[in-house]
Amino acid sequence: MRGELSISRIGVRGLEVVPYRGWTDDAPGTEIQNGGVAASPYGPRGGTGPGGVGNYQVTAHRLSSTRAFLRLPEVRRGDRVFVRTEEAMYVYRITGTRETSFRSERSLRAQRAPVPGQPGKEATRAMITLSTCATPEDHAEGNFWADEFDNPEHRIDKIGVLVAVR
Incomplete structure (x- = not known):
């Protein structure tokens, strides 16, 4: 279901969220973010x-396109x-906050799990994972690895729980 995220x-106000069948930062997802x-x-x-029991995953670019999640690292608990x-x-x-590594299947399973960070655990509530690249942080540490979609090794994930439906 399409939504607008704020x-x-x-x-961030009214950022369009486009659903697609796939997994985080695959080719179709990257193409959507490039838009x-x-x-x-x-x-x-x-x-x-949105609002579903499990992990509602939302990814957006930090440094390219509209830089929708440029300031995502500033998001805090609460x-x-x-x-x-x-x-x-x-x-x-x-x-x-979590860090995900594209070079680790274990890390990717944790990001994509129904309960973020806890693969194998059954979801009992609605949660959200907001994810964007950690390119500046990786480059500052001398890590210039990138996958075929130009994603750096690490992602910054902000995890949340549903607290209200209006």
């Missing part, structure tokens, strides 16, 4: 939709994330 702390909007994978290796759909407004509260 995060007051970092000035200046956010991508939300679903299906066997993806997540759920910050609110709003996702508006035709049906409702979903309000998530950020509970933590």
Whole structure:
């Protein structure tokens, strides 16, 4: 389900989130992000939709296209994330930060798990993972590795839980 994402702390307002069948930062997801909007994978290796029990995954570029998630690292525990759909407004509260490595299948499984960071655990509530590149951080450490889509090794993931539906 399409939605519009807003995060007051970092000035994101009405960012279009496009759902697609796939997994985080694959070719279709990268193409969506290249169009200046956010991508939300679903299906066997993806997540759920807005408000759904499990992991609603949203990825957007930090340094290219519209730089939608340029300031995502500034998001803090307790910050609110709003996702508006035709049906409702979903309000998530950020509970933590994770780092994902594209070079580690274990790390990717943890990012994409129904309970973020806990592969194999069954989801019992609605959660969100906001993800973007850690290119400046990787480059500062001398890590210039990139995959075929030009994704750096690491991703910054902000994890949250659903706290309200309006």
